[in-house]
Amino acid sequence: MSNRRPLIAGNWKMFKTCSEAVETAGQLVKLVAMASDIDVMIAPPFTALAPVSDIVRGSRVSLGAQNLFWETEGAYTGEISPAMLVSTECKYVIIGHSERRQYFDETGETVNKKIKAVIKNNLIPVLCVGESEKERESKETFSVLDKQIKKGLEGFSSDDLETLVIAYEPVWAIGTGKTASTDQAQEAHQFLRSVLEKSFGNMLAKSIRILYGGSVKPNNIAELMAMPDIDGALVGGASLDPETFSKIVHFKK
Numbered sequence: 001m002s003n004r005r006p007l008i009a010g011n012w013k014m015f016k017t018c019s020e021a022v023e024t025a026g027q028l029v030k031l032v033a034m035a036s037d038i039d040v041m042i043a044p045p046f047t048a049l050a051p052v053s054d055i056v057r058g059s060r061v062s063l064g065a066q067n068l069f070w071e072t073e074g075a076y077t078g079e080i081s082p083a084m085l086v087s088t089e090c091k092y093v094i095i096g097h098s099e100r101r102q103y104f105d106e107t108g109e110t111v112n113k114k115i116k117a118v119i120k121n122n123l124i125p126v127l128c129v130g131e132s133e134k135e136r137e138s139k140e141t142f143s144v145l146d147k148q149i150k151k152g153l154e155g156f157s158s159d160d161l162e163t164l165v166i167a168y169e170p171v172w173a174i175g176t177g178k179t180a181s182t183d184q185a186q187e188a189h190q191f192l193r194s195v196l197e198k199s200f201g202n203m204l205a206k207s208i209r210i211l212y213g214g215s216v217k218p219n220n221i222a223e224l225m226a227m228p229d230i231d232g233a234l235v236g237g238a239s240l241d242p243e244t245f246s247k248i249v250h251f252k253k
């Protein structure tokens, strides 16, 4: 058993209006009130951050954002700054999700700039990495992961990365109902930890939480969490319903 504290995070993606988000968060706060030895986070869309913040304040549920822009402020129509997230009492920021890499031109370079901004503002980065189906089939999984980690974390010292969370999300397992097998996930997580160890040393590599994401459900969370290098989950679809997400949080029962 590692001494890493598990984190179960819900990425709500582009779902829920303000009133729907407030309703879901309110139910979730009650459902996970007794969960112990585990961190819980939800990342609603930007528009719902402030109202959801009022609901989760003082509860077991922390707030996360799904993205940000690295500049402090300025003429950047449509973008959200780190300080704006801090003002909603956001704690975590998801960076480099495969949907952003795929549809919104997120690159290793922009991911790196965003992580810098997150850390500078004392927010916790959740850096997403993962290979596509084609890359897995052509046995490029490890080289893709190596590149995504090294590029995303370029220029940081181990001290900068104390709070860093990594999310391994194989693109072929997102929203498809196909979960990576526990062995496939463990193998990738172990590899990611070895890359972190080579770049930032054993102490940091051992302490960083690596979440698995991709079709996580109440019926597969326990076997995933039983693997030595899996420290939690980044949940998409199954985080939208508070009862279902709460079952994932209570995976030990």
Ligand code: 13P
Pocket (backbone or CB within 6 Å): 011, 097, 169, 173, 174, 175, 176, 177, 213, 214, 215, 216, 234, 235, 236, 237, 238
């Ligand atoms: P699903 O759980 O819907 O497969 O989504 C995973 C994900 O992308 C979380 O960030």
